Amino acid sequence: MSIPLRVLFVEDMEEDVILMVRELKRGGFEPAWQRVDTGPDMEAALRDKWDIVISDYSMPMFSAVDALELVKRQTDQIPFIIVSGAIGEQTAVEVMKAGAQDYFLKSAITRLPIAVERELRDAQVRRKQRASAAALREMQARFYAFMSAAPMPAWIKDADLRYLYVNPAQSAFFGMTPNDMIGLSDYDIMSGGAAQNAQACDRKVLDSNREMHTQETVFDADHNPKIMDMVRFPIGSDGKILAAGLAMDVTERVNSQKELEEAMQRQKMLASRVIEVQERERQHLARGLHDDVGQSLTALKINLETIKKTGSLEGPSLQNGIDIVAAVLSQVRSLSLDLRPPQLDNLGLIATLRSYVENKSTLAGVKGWFESSPLSVELHHDIENTCFRIVQEAVTNILRHAQADNIWVKVSQRQDQLSVSIRDDGKGFDLEKARSNAISGTSFGLLNMEERAVLVGGTMDIISAPGKGVEIILQLPVTPVMRRG
Template sequence: MPTPLKLLILEDNTFDAELEVGRLQAAGYDCDWKQVQTREEFEACLDRPEFELILADYNLPDFDGLSALSLLRERGLEIPFVLISGTLGEERAIESLKAGATDYVMKERLERLAPVVTRALNDRLERANRSAAQQALRDAHRRLQALSVRLLQVEETERRRIARELHDGIGQLLTAVKLRLAGLNPSSADYGSRRGECVAAIDDALEQVRRVSRDLRPSQLDDLGLLAALRSHLDQQASSAGFKPNFTHEGVPQRLAAEIETTCFRIAQEALTNIVRHAQASEVWVTLAGTEEELRLEVRDNGRGFDVAAARLRATAGSSMGLLSMEERATLAGGRLAIDSALSRETRLSLTLPLVPAGAEQA
């Protein structure tokens, strides 16, 4: 099957241009080509750089190949540029390569043209792939830096929150109980009521301990598994935020590998937290589905939506790390995360994780 090729030819001789195209077509290229002869025509083509390759005659009556190459480089265009000449000597050939030409071909040796073009196009593809990989690496590094900074901030914030919970809540309750117990007199008339107050205060303190512990890690996740923990958390969030919860599941084993359960629960937890804080949703749907190979989670709400690209930029800048932390969790577990949303429409989070049976990670 012919290889499509968008080709720009800078050549004042139409016969020579047709010869070059003929050589490429014979080598399997389907050329969509345009011939130009002047600087003005060449610059007009560069203003809409749709071409994949440029063939340029070294000598033209009012223009030349090296000047054309200079114009191409000034615009920062990475289009392979091959010089064609009938009189190009070795010294000028070296000069053209130093100036940035991809290669050169003598007109009396046009049989070299197709291999030169193939190599130039392959080199361009390799450079583009390498550039994309380097950019992806830089982006990942920036995300990692932002996530590391945010992780330290979140850790310190969480420590302050727990310290405040212990001091202001549980600590004060226990202090009050201590003082009441110190003043208890079994022979006094109000002994029974004051003892009851102490028991109630201790019960209150125990409930606060359970709440702090549940916030750190729900016991249901370890004791009963992902389904029970996720359903319980959805109901709790719905009760506090006032939205209607919908929970469905199909084909999910009772227990999964701990890493998979934790990753899925934490991502769902973050998604529900974002819904409560920002979405103003009246209804939320959480769906879990399992196959032999993977676990799929979907969290959907009918709230006001958001600009995903803008949120990702803010997260990379260190503003809010919820989105990045979910993506990092999914990646570390070998999964994929996708978020589909826009302003004034529903938001849909989709997570896919490899389904590893419980205990397999120790095998």
């Protein structure tokens, strides 16, 4: 079965073309051909698709060099063979350098089918190589485009763990450009401990030829610690194993998780404390009513029965009864003070707080500063009581522990929110340690205040550091959002 072949002959002698066509047919080809011998004709002919170009070297109006230039200008994928009546060795070398695939004399025309078959096969190989190279270039372009746009740091290191490639996100993390990082090691851009850990992980990936997931803390260009989820994996390149990696900044997520866990633990502690406080208050009231009020009323009952039996109001029974009633009134007043300070009903929240802060500061020998704006909305009595108790406990803690010279309390109201600031210029404290102590149950000062705020739907923020005083910022609704139950 003949092989179809489209041939463009560049030849001024049609007889020579007929001879070459005959040889091609003998070699098993079925040629479809066209002959040209000028530049314009060849340009027009090249608009069609050809499998091969066979050209004479020298013609009256054209040459093989000119024809080869036209072929290369339009497409460099068509094999080009020179068949000439006479061609010198030097000339042959020049045309081969110019891009011709083969040449031979017309006297050796029987070689033509073999040469054509070889060049068609080589041309197919070259087309595949070009396609592979183009695909590789396209893949590389897509890789670089993807990695350049990727928000997560990525890198590739050589066997010596020096950077061969970094994407912009990786170099920007360290305040550098990608070119700046090429050839550097982790010791050039990280602290010693972080670099040692990174290289140990990379070496483990290379030795095991397996991927590895870690979570590491690395300092960025601004010296901020960042918690990074790392995935390292081996990749092959030219028979060598390289260490590649990707990183994702999970600092915010980890911190949020930590804050959530602490909040849940604190909430659990608060719930436990609410029950504890309720039980303690009930026990206190029960003890007061039973031991003090109950016993006094029993004594009063005995006195009244004595008066009833004797029918006389003279004697000690009546006076004892009066004394007992006075004691019961005092005991009931004391119990009611534990539940709600009467000044709040008589004077209101602002006047009660002002009086309390000024009196306590004066007695302790510090300067107390109280500032407030008029309250535009009447506060629920639970909010007033909560606000007073928190300020009371905060001021007490300042006077006991802060070694402060000044105490500032400021109260303001905006729409449905009551804002209270309690500040001192004392020695301050480690807030994280204090919270940890509160959660572990070794200190309840902060927890008591926070639980009071939370129970009515409010919030309390604390700002402090050793040597920088303390500020407590309290936000309460004018009406409780969550009532005690």
